[in-house]
Amino acid sequence: MRSVEEHQRIVAEHLPAGEPVALALADAENLVLAADLVAEVALPVFDNSAMDGYAVRAADVAGADDTPVTLPVAEDIPAGRTDIPALAPHTAHRIMTGAPVPAGATAIVPVERTDGGVDTVKIRAASAEGRHIRRAGEDVPAGATVLRAGHRVTPAVVGLAAALGHDRLTVWPRPRVLVISTGTELVAPGTPLQPGQIYESNAVMLAAAVRDAGAAVPAVATVSDDVEEFAAVLDRYAGHIDLIVTSGGVSAGAYEVVKDAFGRDGGQGVQFVKVAMQPGMPQGIGRVGRTGIVTLPGNPVSAMVSFEVFLRPALRAAMGLARPHRPRREAILTDAVRSPPGKRQFRRGVFDADAGTVVTWGPPASHHLRYMASANCLLDIPADVTDLAAGAAVRLWDLS
Numbered sequence: 423m424r425s426v427e428e429h430q431r432i433v434a435e436h437l438p439a440g441e442p443v444a445l446a447l448a449d450a451e452n453l454v455l456a457a458d459l460v461a462e463v464a465l466p467v468f469d470n471s472a473m474d475g476y477a478v479r480a481a482d483v484a485g486a487d488d489t490p491v492t493l494p495v496a497e498d499i500p501a502g503r504t505d506i507p508a509l510a511p512h513t514a515h516r517i518m519t520g521a522p523v524p525a526g527a528t529a530i531v532p533v534e535r536t537d538g539g540v541d542t543v544k545i546r547a548a549s550a551e552g553r554h555i556r557r558a559g560e561d562v563p564a565g566a567t568v569l570r571a572g573h574r575v576t577p578a579v580v581g582l583a584a585a586l587g588h589d590r591l592t593v594w595p596r597p598r599v600l601v602i603s604t605g606t607e608l609v610a611p612g613t614p615l616q617p618g619q620i621y622e623s624n625a626v627m628l629a630a631a632v633r634d635a636g637a638a639v640p641a642v643a644t645v646s647d648d649v650e651e652f653a654a655v656l657d658r659y660a661g662h663i664d665l666i667v668t669s670g671g672v673s674a675g676a677y678e679v680v681k682d683a684f685g686r687d688g689g690q691g692v693q694f695v696k697v698a699m700q701p702g703m704p705q706g707i708g709r710v711g712r713t714g715i716v717t718l719p720g721n722p723v724s725a726m727v728s729f730e731v732f733l734r735p736a737l738r739a740a741m742g743l744a745r746p747h748r749p750r751r752e753a754i755l756t757d758a759v760r761s762p763p764g765k766r767q768f769r770r771g772v773f774d775a776d777a778g779t780v781v782t783w784g785p786p787a788s789h790h791l792r793y794m795a796s797a798n799c800l801l802d803i804p805a806d807v808t809d810l811a812a813g814a815a816v817r818l819w820d821l822s
């Protein structure tokens with residue numbers, strides 16, 4: 423059997439990073455910069471007022487703490503005014519926050535320290551040279567590298583880019599993933615069930631997981647256990663997407679459509695392997711043409727855990743994220759756990775971060791989707807551990 427680490431590595435090899443792309447700011451959210459972000463303008467762009475008030479020469483109001491000074495108001499400068507007359511000595515310009523400081527002004531007097539006059543203003547407080555003036559370039563000098571390649575595009579990064587006049591960011595692209603579920607028994611939710619049929623849940627679940635990892639899902643398909651139908655979907659999309667993810671049809675029975683389509687001996691582009699883990703032992707990896715394909719087992723919990731173990735880190739690494747893995751934590755187990763020998767077990771768990779404890783959640787069998795849905799972690803039990811008593815320390819993957 424192949425180890426989890428080995429299969430993780432092979433899956434990641436089938437999903438290389440794409441070419442950097444320049445995306446509109448809204449489309450770049452949460453992606454990773456593929457190039458340094460360089461300021462073409464300074465921030466602030468120009469010297470501007472930090473307060474609503476009056477632009478003055480500091481010397482003209484130097485005595486105002488003792489004796490109020492009255493000055494004529496020569497101009498009104500709201501934010502956005504583009505023609506800014508210079509300030510003559512012994513005059514004031516009324517000025518608003520963010521408006522350009524006129525040449526000749528050396529300080530701003532906040533409106534609260536004045537009578538707020540429009541024609542003349544009575545100033546009741548001195549203001550030191552430079553007071554309440556935000557200097558051009560004091561945040562970012564023009565030409566500065568403000569963020570390095572590798573930085574994730576957070577909301578504040580979007581804001582900074584926009585403030586610097588960029589309408590696009592150069593980022594690592596989202597991998598485009600085709601999700602296919604297989605099974606003649608599957609019908610779409612929202613339609614009536616015939617005896618023997620079940621609702622399709624893996625495709626919608628895996629598509630949601632792909633998007634949650636930050637990648638894109640341009641197409642989702644459900645096919646029956648018919649090799650030609652399955653092959654037709656592969657033909658249609660391979661080459662136009664970055665990765666294909668299938669679920670079901672890779673076990674040991676008859677009618678295993680994915681195995682049948684690629685040849686069970688692994689001769690036709692996909693290698694079927696057993697990975698030493700529970701759940702999720704039957705796995706497949708390969709290519710359709712140049713497009714990577716990862717074939718996951720069909721049991722819903724197996725599919726979801728396999729996604730967490732192999733695909734989520736591979737997708738996030740391909741997007742340049744520095745920490746592709748779920749945060750790992752350690753907690754004290756509050757119940758006992760048994761794990762099969764020789765397999766790394768990923769049990770669903772509920773983790774209490776404040777108490778530092780974790781309890782296993784639901785049985786180990788891989789059809790209990792309900793417990794997967796209400797778990798907040800996966801216990802990661804090493805292959806050589808078969809018994810853990812209550813009170814033991816256990817490693818977990820934080821899914822919250």
Ligand code: AMP
Nearest residue numbers: 603605622623624625670671719720721
């Ligand atoms: P398979 O790996 O195809 O043998 O499927 C294993 C189990 O998972 C069977 O009980 C299937 O009915 C179930 N299963 C497979 N695919 C899906 C799916 N897309 N949605 C819900 N259940 C599925």
Ligand code: MG
Nearest residue numbers: 604605670671
């Ligand atoms: Mg099946």
